[in-house]
Amino acid sequence: MAYETSVPFRAGREGYASFRIPAVVATVPQALGSARAGEAPFGSLLAFCEGRVGSSSDAGNIDIVLKRSTDGGRTWGPLQVVGANGADLAGNPAPVVLDTGRILLVQVRNAAAATEDAIRRGQVSAADGRRVWLQHSDDDGLTWSAPREITAQVKKASWRWYATTPGHALQVAGGRVVVPANHSLPPTGSDNGTEGKYNGGHCLLSDDRGETWRIGYVDDNVNGYINVNETTGAELPDGRLYFNTRNDSPAPGNRADAHSLDGGESLLKPFRPQAGLVAPVVEGCVLQLRDPDVLLFSGPADPGGLRALLTVRRSHDDGTTWEPAHTVDGLPAAYSDLVRADAGAVGLLYETGDFSAYETITFRRIPVGELTRRTPE
Template sequence: MLPRTITLALAATILSVVPAPRASAHGSCTSSAPFVSGTEGYHTFRIPAVVRAANNSLLAFAEGRRDSPGDSGAIHTVAKTSHDGGCTWGELRVVDSNGEATAGNPTPVAARNGDLVLLTVHNGPVSEKAIMSGTVSPQDSRRVFVRRSPDNGRTWTPARDLTATAKLPSWRWYATAPGHATLLHHGRHAGRIIVPANHSSAPPAGSADVGTEAKYYGGHDLYSDDNGRTWHIGFTDDPTDGVLAPNETTATELSDGTVYFSSRNQGSAPENRLDAYSTDGGRTLTRPYQVQPTLSGPKVEGSALQTTNRRVLLYSGPSDPAVRRTMQLRTSSDRGRTWQPSTVLADAPAGYSDLVQPDPFTVGVLFETGVTSAYEKIEFRRLPLYPRPSPVKSPA
């Protein structure tokens, strides 16, 4: 068991606002900005995701939106690599593209065999509303793809279309995560990859609805037991009441192998976060999604991460209940049942985020932020999980 002083180290860190970003030595910086909107050929960078590779490098992913900040159009999945824990980043690489249309929602994970696995979603030059209305062709609707890297992100296999196995015929809208997927390490499903996801369904025959209503949003996950080569749909949760409507979802494995899911609520309930649990590796939920009243914030994506300290479960997301502002960590000591406010990363506009643990002593947050808009840059912030041990001095 970890000493109580170590367990409380993060609590001590989170009682105060993190100092302003500063440049520092290799591996000990506070902040960096891998993606800055208006540079490198892209109008806007959005939708961050981050993963630690088998060689301990970090890969930061984002959507590079070429012409505008909008959710449709020429959108590429891009990536950069860091070999110093997120302090500096290499050159931008386009990992997935779809011509003048969308290839986005990056969802990366390091598989048990050491490969990186990346899921993305494509659609044509059409809007989410048109897709949910069922007025677009199958080719222009949402399609799911996977690619692999055997060399820590240096090269990638061609994209392989998973839509036939990952998306039910009645589903219209579809999105993986976005943010990291999860590799299970504990229990009988160790080695399984879990990808949280959401979808919308077509209205029943004879309904006056068009399909854009919130009640048609639902949650599900995908899982793979062979390092991302074949995939299966796990649980599905379709509330259909319009009050609870699972949308963008994050997942993390708790210390006993239970998978915790936290979802953006697109429904009419005053609470904007939902959560659920699975004890069978994502095949089913122990209960349907329910509101999570202790996670305040606007309707927005968030990220959850169980750290290597089993007592420290983290969530990142904007904490202002009305607008996308004030990126903040929250901590849970009871497996996600309740959450407590913690470190404020910036009292500034903030949007989507993703969490990673670069090393045993550090937590990293990759998040959208800026001075006047949340979409000016994607910043990477490093935070101490607990103190690094002091070097052992040789006897005099």
């Protein structure tokens, strides 16, 4: 079967050496009065990523860039620079579309020369380290507000490294905004404060649609078994929140998951291994579909630990068990994000290429029926 595929971002084009860290959301045109001429009735798709100016490095001069599609991801408009931090870094875009139509974009900023290793080791000042900012758009992503810093509300003074999601954030029933995130802790014991390898998970919460923020659950674990890193979340049909995370420690498998019964305020149990998702150490994304209710996960599925074989998997039991639903191909692939593109398709925005996972950020339309059908027993 041929799938509709487009390439909104290609390395070495449009002033950027590399594009990384995709995130995608669908807007709500009815909240703006009516769909604009030529737009799909389900709204626009906004594809965000990091535009890395000088190289593919995680540090340096990095902007948050955006392309907009009004035809379900088949074609894309011109590149927009949404988050620019001068010659420094703005990254980890975590967008969410509110019920009002407003689009929030949570992000992280730091000095260009501040590497992750130096931040984790405590060798970077608070001013140059990871700080959290917020922008918004009220016109379907065409223009954006100036960035507003919210670091003091959502980052503890003891935390060093800090990252939002990657991928989309979510607004749950009742209006609360939930942004999965992670942080690093100063080491203890024999490390003597020099390594900075310990990760923790948490989330950002807002009950007034982004005006004020606070920290929700915090899951710190320094025993080296579960090392919560990049985290994604979804609201299940019964109202529970499901969180799935990259695990950087040698627990069974490289994924872990957890549930919240109170909208992200706390976790029912700490993150535990999810060995049903075979994956390398890499970011992944979850998306809850409705009618029928199916939870999706996207990420590489290479059993040998390579960032390759991008696969969408599905769960009919709220993330307890998983099965393959759609395999893209056997090529290199890394980070990804999922979105309901329209009534007929789910959109997959993902890093891929012929010889490296970081040659393009590609978008594929996958029929909803293919992702939601049950495998015969």
